Amino acid sequence: MKYMLRVLFSLVLFATTAVLAQTDVVESDSTTVVTEQTPAPVSMFEAKDKDNDHGHAFVLNWELSADDGAGLDNVLTYEVFRWTPNISDSIGIIDTLLNVAIVDNGPLNQTTATDAEQRIDSLMTAFLGPLANASAQEKGARLHELRAAYVERLAEVHSAYPANGYWRKIKVVPFGTTSCEDVGGKEPENSGYIPDFTDYYYRVDAVTADTLVRAESKIAGPVQSSGQWFNTGRVPVLCFVIIFTILTLYFVQAAKKGTDLYVRPLGGIEAVDDAIGRATEMGKPILYVLGLGSAADVATIASFTILGRVAKKVAEYQTELIVPTYDPIVMSVAQEVVKSAYYDAGRPDSYNEDTVFFVTQSQFAYVAAVNGIMLRDLPATNIYMGKFYAESLILAETGALAGSIQISGTDEIAQIPFFIVACDYTLIGEELYAASAYLGREPVLLGSLKAQDYAKAAIIILAIIGLIAGNLDWTGFTGLFEVTN
Amino acid sequence: MKRQIPYALVFLFGLFMVFQYFVPHESSEWAYEFLLDWIMIIGIFALALGIWSLFHLSVEKIRARKEGHGYSYITLAGLFVMIAFGFTARHGESWGFYLVWVFTYLMTIMLAARTLAASNEPGKRNMFMVATLGFLVATIAIAIFDDSWSFYFYTSEGLENSMWRRFFDFVMMPILSTMFSLLAFFIASAAYRAFRARNVLATLLLVAALIVMLRFNPWFPQMAGLSNWLMNVPNLAAQRAIVIGIGLGIVATALKVILGIERGYMGKG
DSSP states (O other): OHHHHHHHHHHHHHHHHHHHHHOOOOOOSOOOOOOOOOOOOOEEEEEEEOTTSOSSEEEEEEEOOTTSSSTTOOOOEEEEEEEEEHHHHHHHHHHHIIIIIBOTTSOBOOOOOHHHHHHHHHHHHHHHGGGGGSOHHHHHHHHHHHHHHHHHTHHHHHTTTTTTEEEEEEEEEETTOOEEEEEOBSSTTSTTBOOTTOOEEEEEEEEOSSTTSEEEOOOEEEEOOOOOSSOGGGHHHHHHHHHHHHHHHHHHHHHHTTOOOOOOOOHHHHHHHHHHHHHHHHTOOEEEEEESOOTTSHHHHHHHHHHHHHHHHHHHHTOOEEEEESSHHHHHHHHHHHHHHHHHTTOGGGOOTTSEEEOOSSHHHHHHHHHHHHHHHOOSEEEEEEEOOTHHHHHHHHHHHTTOEEEEEESOGGGHHHHHHHSSEEEETHHHHHHHHHHHOOHHHHHHHHHHHHHHHHHHHHHHHHHHHHHHTOHHHHHTTOOOO | OTTHHHHHHHHHHHHHHHHHHHOOSHHHHHHHHHHHHHHHHHHHHHHHHHHHHHHHHHHHHHHHTOTTTHHHHHHHHHHHHHHHHHHEEESSSOOTTHHHHHHHHHHHHHHHHHHHHTTTOHHHHHHHHHHHHHHHHHHHHHHHHOOSEEEOSSSGGGGGOHHHHHHIIIIIHHHHHHHHHHHHHHHHHHHHHHTOOOSHHHHHHHHHHHHHHGGGOTTOTHHHHHHHHHIIIIIHHHHHHHHHHHHHHHHHHHHHHHHTSOOGGGTOO
8 A cells, every 4th residue: 555655656746846847937945855864774685696597697685674665664776786896897998999989890980079089099098008099900909808808807806805896786676676686698708797606796775765865785795606507497397308208108118019009080181191192183283381480390390201101192193292392401301301202102213303392481472482383283282281370371271262172280379270261171289290190100109199198188187186276275286387497 | 320320410419409408507508509500500501402492493494384484584583683682782873884784694694594494405505505605704794894883792781782672672572561461361261261150160150259359349348358258268278278289299299309219300201
């Protein structure tokens, strides 16, 4: 309630000041000067290395000042200070000189403001001495050298605290805040670089509306940052990966031993063979679109496997296959996949290297090209498998207008409805990944499907327990699944 | 051996990527970024293969005089004109022989493509070859003697070339926008097909769609609550189920790839 009142009061004060500032009427001398009283400082202030990170960062925690939201209730902000050796300022000035005066080994920037030029010149002279009149390249190289030497000395000068340094304000946070992070750059070349294993000191001031009236905390430090070798915030993920890997390996082994694994049939997959047969009967080509994903996308990897199966059938039936690609790496992989499929089908002579070709890396230019193929060549079957974005509906609707049988599959949630309305068969999400196993009917691949089914069952059970735990406030249980960072 | 080495590499780097996720240390980050840089390097080499594929396919279409092979000339012209403009720039306001150079350069490419396309007709091939050489000499001569422009292979001047920008802004962008705008019409036609009340489920879909469409209609303010419920409860629940399935599918596929169970991406089913 008090916060609300304070915010309301600030708003009213601000509005009144704004209105008065715009009035021409000169007010009489009725201003009341309010003198702020010094608030209580924050307590339990501590600075520590940030957990589960690559280093170069600290976390600062404190307990609110007694006058924040209570007592005098006059704390407006907390100002966080870091003890900074003077040498850091020199590094900052060198960074500015390099950015403003010298564009790395280039000429001096044209500066019209004379005082700015003079200040740059004087700083150059201060830092470079006899080199002040050297070429821009020489100046740049010397400044880089100087900077590197200063950065190397950072650990040494930090250990000399409190000599040759001062408190620099690094952050201002509003009242009610009890923690903040000081995250520095990890490269010595970056401005704001915080070296690991170097002593740092921090202080927090509770500040009132009159910024001169403030209370300093005790100093926290020395504290050193360092990177960790294991992210403890991701333990639940690790546990899941281990359990899922064991499940998968178990079912793969079971499948290898000959255990009969039932998997429910997928309409879209069963339609692939029929669609290829239809194309053969009609004497028309099959268009296979791998989407806009890169070769690193799992959906594209799954699509390669399906392409291999389709190409093998196509080779057996002696039908034409067209595979326009969006990504050159995808093209190279797809060429290899199709070529191998033709070899496996015993038809290496039928393989045409122009079956898989690169079109463009521009999304809608790619769509235009594929739509052109659909309307000119009128493929009997269009297969869309992989990652699709805004182009999905344009492709699928054009295919529908051209009268092709269409089978699609994607893991892009937003595109699934488009494919469902415009295609004859759609593989929804995970079915795309399962398709290769269905097509091949290989026991080892079916084993991984079985593992997925069990994992899904486990997730459903855990979701139900989580629902109950969440409602009954069993934080011990829900905390087990909390993933941070 | 030819197969085993790639599988071993996939296993090694796949495993590294898994561990990398759990190791926030700088060394792990460095190795991760180093590997990502390799993707870019491979991508650049693959792009050269891609451009060759496009060039080869276009020449083949011209050679076979396939239906619409005229578009292949436009494709080649567009490709090479943009490359030329991207790597060259004028020094000042003077055009000099810049446009003449672009023309001779383009003619060289077109005639070279025609020469390759006419490989089965020696007479035509020789004629095109002579013409190609003629334009090539003219292209080189202008490039050497014309001082109004220069090549910029390592700097950004090419990308600031006014012609490159104009072609991109006033030709490429409107064409791409046109393609994108087609989506509006396709959404209408797809929606018409999807919303025909053929059975109970389709009718449900139609009703739900009507409610969602009326969400922002000022005459039916009560629809906003119902629509939000539809979007945030049944719709979101279904989406989350799909997302969980996708997540498991991704992990399973990645595992199969790392362990060498899934080999389709290497052309081995």
